Amino acid sequence: MDYQRILEDIYREIQPFAREGKPADYIPALARVDADRFGICLDTIDGGQYLLGDASERFSIQSITKVFSLAAALGLEGEALWSRVGREPSGTAFNSLIQLEVEHGIPRNPFINAGAIVVADVLMSHYERCDEAYLDFVRAISGNPTIGYNREVASSERATAYLNAAIANLLKYHGNLHGDIERVLNFYILQCSVEMSCCDLSRAFKPFADHRSPFRYGSTSLTSSQVKRINAIMQTCGFYDEAGEFSYLVGLPGKSGVGGGIAAVCPLKYSVAVWSPRLNGKGNSVMGMKALELLTTRTEESIF
Amino acid sequence: MDYQRILEDIYREIQPFAREGKPADYIPALARVDADRFGICLDTIDGGQYLLGDASERFSIQSITKVFSLAAALGLEGEALWSRVGREPSGTAFNSLIQLEVEHGIPRNPFINAGAIVVADVLMSHYERCDEAYLDFVRAISGNPTIGYNREVASSERATAYLNAAIANLLKYHGNLHGDIERVLNFYILQCSVEMSCCDLSRAFKPFADHRSPFRYGSTSLTSSQVKRINAIMQTCGFYDEAGEFSYLVGLPGKSGVGGGIAAVCPLKYSVAVWSPRLNGKGNSVMGMKALELLTTRTEESIF
C-alpha cells in the first residue's frame, strides 16, 4: 500500500475544511497555538513510517494521555482496576457529573475525566515518585527520552480546574478516591500536559496495533489480550460523545485530545497520529477526524 | 483453524454456567421455552459451516431483528436515515425514555427500542406491504424461504407493550414518527417475533462479515462501506448497557436478543450465532456471551 501517496491525497482533499472549528481556548497556553498547523504520521507494524506537514512538532496531547495512563494502571493493578472504573461508553458529555452521581462514584470508563482521575489515583498507589515514573513510561513506549511535561500548561489548567475538582471531591465522597484530592488532581493534570509530536504519538501507539509483540516498557507489561482490550475501550469510549460517530465514519480504535491530536490504530497493520488544533463542537479535531475517515476509506482498512 | 473442535471445547468449558440466569418471562410464549437449550453455528466466509447442539432449532430472535431492519432502512433511505436516529451508544437501559425526552425525540441509535421504532416507521414509508416485504428480506438474506413470524408471540407482546407505546407516543409528540402509532408499533413488534435457528442467523449475518461481496437481497442493496458501518454500530450499540463489556471481552460486532440469541461477525473471517435462553441481569444470554468470549480467545481472532 502506498501510504505516503494516500496521505498526500488526503491532505489535498481536506483543505476545504481548513478553517472550520476553532482551537481550545479555555487556557491561554492552548489558545496561543497556531490554529492552522496540520501534521500526520503513520507507522506500519513492519517498520515503515510515513509523515506529512507538521508531524514532528510537539503539541499538548491532553486526553490522549489517558491511553497511556490506562495501560500503566492495567499493568500495575490488573483486572482489579475494573472494580473502580467501568468500561461502558458514557453517552453524555465528557465531564458530566450526573452519571457519576447516579452511579455512586464509579465512572463509566477510564477515558472520561472522572475515570482518568480514578486511574491517576490508582497509579499513585503504585508509583513511588509518580511524576517521574509516568514520564518514564511515556518516554519508553514512544522511544523518545526527550518527551516532557509542560508545567506552564499544567499550572494554568490547575488554576481553573473547578469541574475536575468537583469530580474529584465527588469521587472522594463516594469512597472511590484514596489519595489526597489535591495531589491526585495535580498528577492527573500534569499527565495531560505531556507534549509529543505526531511521530512520537504514532510510535507510542504502535504497540497497541502490534499486539502480537511483547508489551513491556520499564516496569509496565501487558498481555496481548490486555492490549487488545485497551483497543476495545478506545473503540467504544475514545471520542467523548462522538464515539459512535468516529466508529461509524472511521472504524478504528483511537483517542482524541483537546489539543487537536488524535491517535488511532489499525490492529496488525498500523498506528497513526494526526494533529490539527481546530475542534468541532464536541471537542474533536475537525481535520483530524476528516483525515482518518479518508484514510480508512482509501486504504479500505478498518476493523470492520 | 479447526473451528469444530474449538466449538466443542467451548461447549465443555461453559458447562459450569449452564444454570446461571433465567429466561425472559415477560410474555408467556417466551417463558415456555426450555431454559436449558444451547446451540451455536459458525459460517466462515469461504463456505465452511460448523455447528453444535440445538443449532437448527428455531427461537424468537427478538432484538436481533433490529440489524435486519437497519440494513433494510439504510438501503432504502440512505444516509438521510441519520437525521432521524443517532448512532451513538446510549449509556442507559435499552428502553429508557429519559434520553429520548432530553434529546427531543431523536433516539440515540437504531438498536434501542426507540430507534428501532423510528426505523420501522421509515420502512413503512417505503414498503407497500410492510409485513411481507420485511419477511421477504429476512428470508432472502438467510437463504431460508420458510422463515416466518410467530404471530402468537407478537400479539402477546403487543398486549402489554405499554413502554413501547409510551416511546412511540413520545416520538410522535416530537414529530419523529410519521405513520400511525398503532400500525408502526404492530409492525415493530411483528419484526421482533421472527423465528430463526442459529444456522439461519449465522447465514444471515455472513453478508456483514463478508463485506467484499455484493450485498443485494431483493430490493435491498448496500455498499461495502455501508455494511462495514452497520458493523460499527453493532460494535458500539449492540448490547444495550453492556456494549462496552461485550466489546472488551469478546471484541466482535454483534447483536443480542431477549430470546437468548446472539449473532456476531468477525469481518472477513466468519459469522456466528449462539442461543441459550438464560439471561444475565442486563438481558443478554449468559452462556452465549461466555461462548463468544472463549471463541475469540481461542481463535485469537477479534477485530482488535
Added chain:
Amino acid sequence: MDYQRILEDIYREIQPFAREGKPADYIPALARVDADRFGICLDTIDGGQYLLGDASERFSIQSITKVFSLAAALGLEGEALWSRVGREPSGTAFNSLIQLEVEHGIPRNPFINAGAIVVADVLMSHYERCDEAYLDFVRAISGNPTIGYNREVASSERATAYLNAAIANLLKYHGNLHGDIERVLNFYILQCSVEMSCCDLSRAFKPFADHRSPFRYGSTSLTSSQVKRINAIMQTCGFYDEAGEFSYLVGLPGKSGVGGGIAAVCPLKYSVAVWSPRLNGKGNSVMGMKALELLTTRTEESIF
C-alpha cells in the same frame, strides 16, 4: 376592606403588561380566543362578591379542573389516594416523563399531568358514569347547573395528546393505571375542557377558603382538615415549575390553567379567580399573576 376599589386600582396598574405573552395555541379552539380579555372575581367568605371586566365570560379552565378532580378523588378514596400519587412539588416542567420513570410510575403530585391522569383513573373506579358524575360535582360546587364540557376542545386535544398518551402508557407499564388507557385519557381530557367564568370559579373555590363550613356537594364530602390539605398542595404544586415564584410573589394557594385562568384562596377570607389568556414562558397567565401579586400586596392579606 374595599375590594371593589382595590380590583379597579389593580386593573389600571397592570395595563402596562397587557400585551405581554401570548395565548396557548397548541389546539385551534384555544388559539381562537381573544387574547386581550381580562376578568376577575372575588368572593369573600361572608358573602360579598366583587367583579370586573370579563368576569362572567366562560373560558376553558384546563388544569384548574385538577383541583376539583383531586377534591372528588380524595372524598371518594380517602388517604389511600396517596399510595398512588405523591404530594411533593415536581421541580420540573409539568409534563416531564423523566421523574415518572425515575420514580417508577408514582407521579410527584396530583397537579402535574401524570398525577391528574392517575386521579382520573381513581375517579373512574368509583363513578358509574364518570362524565356525568364529574360534571355534577363541578356544577354543585360552583352552584351553576349550566356549566358544561366543550367537547370540541376535548376532541381537538385528544387528537394530538401524544405526550399524555406516553404518560398514560408509562403509568400502565408501572402498574399505576388500572383502567383502559384510552378511556382514562378521554376522561382526563374531557375534565380539562370544562368551561367556567371567573365568577363560577371564584364561587367554586370558596369552599376551599371557607374550610370551617361543611364541604358536601352531591356524593362528595371532605373534612375541614382535608380541605386545608388540598390548599397545602395548591400552595406547593399549583403552578408547575413556578410554584415557588407564585408563593413568593403572591402568597396564596392557587391553581392555574393554560386557558389563562387562575383561581386562588385566602383561607377564611376570600376566594378569587382571574382570567387573561396571554401566558408567560411557564404557561401561567401574565396579567393574572400580576393581578394576584398586587391583590395580596394591597390587601396585606396572604397566608404568610
Added chain:
Amino acid sequence: MDYQRILEDIYREIQPFAREGKPADYIPALARVDADRFGICLDTIDGGQYLLGDASERFSIQSITKVFSLAAALGLEGEALWSRVGREPSGTAFNSLIQLEVEHGIPRNPFINAGAIVVADVLMSHYERCDEAYLDFVRAISGNPTIGYNREVASSERATAYLNAAIANLLKYHGNLHGDIERVLNFYILQCSVEMSCCDLSRAFKPFADHRSPFRYGSTSLTSSQVKRINAIMQTCGFYDEAGEFSYLVGLPGKSGVGGGIAAVCPLKYSVAVWSPRLNGKGNSVMGMKALELLTTRTEESIF
C-alpha cells in the same frame, strides 16, 4: 388558647414514636448526642412563652441556620440576590449535584446546600469580618448574646465535606461563586455549627411570625413584605424532599436541620421550635414532625 396544655397533650401522644429513626451520625460530634432528648418551645406574638422537656438545652441547629443566612443576605443584597439563587422547590435530595449541573450553576433555592453556599458567598462580599458579623446577627435576632459556634463540629464537618466541596467547585465553574472556595466553604460550615436551644430558636423565629413589627437587628433590616416572602420560601423549600409532606401534614412555614431541630411559624400567631435527634429517612426529626402535625391539628391554626 391553652398552649401549655396542648404541648403536654402532644408530648404524651407522640411517645409511641420515641424510638423511631436514628440521629445523624456522619460526624462524631453529632453522633454523641443523646438520641432520646425532646424539647419544644412556643412563643406567641403577644409575648407568651410555653415550653416543655429539654427546651433550654442547646443543640446543633445545622440547616436551620440557612433561614438566618437568607434573612441576612436578603437584607444586604436585596432582590438582586435572586439572580444568583432561585426560589423554586428542588424536587430532589438536598445535596444533589444533578440539578445544579442541568441548571448551569443556579441553585434551585437558598435552602439546599448549593443555594446556602451561594448565600454564604454573598454574605462574605458584604461582611468585613464574616464570622463575627453573622454571629452578631444570630445573637441579636434571638436576643441571646451567649450563642456561639461549635468549632469542633465545624472542623469535623469540614474534614469530610467532600460533597459540599464538589458543589462549591461546580458553582465556581459556572461563575456563581465569587470568593475563595475554601473560605466560603469554611464560613458556610461554621454557620451550620451554631448551637441554640428550642427557646433561642423560637425567639429567633418570632420576628418571622410577627411580620407587622419592624425587622431590624444590627445592620440587617427587612421590610414586612420581605419577611413574609422568607416565610413563603420556608413553606415550599424548608424540608428538602419532604416539603410537600410537611406542608400537607403541618401547614406551617418552617425549616429543619439534621441536628434534629425544626423551627416554624404561624404568621401573626406564634413561632415554635422543637428538638428530637432521631431522624426519618429524609433527614427530618421524627418526633419533631409529629409534634408539629399535632400542634396544628389541636390548635386548628395553620396557614391554610
